[in-house]
Amino acid sequence: MSRSQDGAGEQATGKVIEQRGLWLDEMEVGTVYRHAPGRTITEADNTWFTAVTMNTQALHLDAAFAAGEPFGQRLVNSMFTLATLIGLSVSQLTQGTIVGNLGFSEVAFPKPLFHGDTLYAETTILDKRESKSRPGQGIVTLEHIGRNQYGDVVAKAVRQTMVFTSDHAEREAAGRAESAG
Template sequence: MRGLYFEEFEIGQVFNHMLRRTITESDNMLFSNMTLNPQPLHIDRHFCETQTEWGQPLVNSLFTLGLMIGISVPDTTLGTTIANLGMSEVKFPHPLFHGDTVHVETEVKAKRESKSRPDAGIVEFEHRAYNQNDVLVATCRRQAFMRKRPGKEA
């Protein structure tokens, strides 16, 4: 299994990723604790049940972001990316809860040749994550510095 090279991406191409992941309380607690995030919205069930409109802990949004991009990697950038250049327009339109199952689609929004490296190009992806009810829970635009197929340098 490998990701795609720069020239294999087409603007408008959509990947419906087969990987799915059900989020557990342990996932959320471990991530929040590893990143030193003491936000009670993520780690304090009693607080959430008694003092929030949600009535339950929310999955840490940075975990959601990382999971969304991670799910996309096998179909898009596994072994063919040089680096992530940035992420923009990150949004979380609906909360994600323990027990929700995430699935992701990725659309190629733009691409261009690298101005500094003839062996690479930049691909802009839009990642969209949904819960098991197909409710949009996260979006992000990501710019990735991608390898060209060996021997295809300009």
């Protein structure tokens, strides 16, 4: 299926704008993106994620146990925090333009996230380059920072991802037009 999932855009009579992330050539090193909206994390979110990933850490599940630990309450699973931090960036940066994630480094959780906290995300483009072996694709290095509603940094990660260039998009559109004609 093409990037326009249901083909509805092809039948529209007016101007059509398809929501997508950025192509490699649209990304500028040093640019900071503040993603909206934030995401308020619920007890159900944390319990579900912890259960589905089989992480039975009592700090996530057992309120009585967690009450006796240094933070005095259950912590949001850090992998849920990381996944949500990255997820908050998708619509603005990589929706429909990503080839795949290549890896993560410098992952840190300086402060905990608790039930009821809201996670806000921002991303800085640290580096980008065209792929030497994959025409129409390039590698981008992104730094993601997650803050709670008080502005405290609760998560940080550097991610390398492969994204398409706008040339790739033009070739793909030309190929679709040719096969339709």
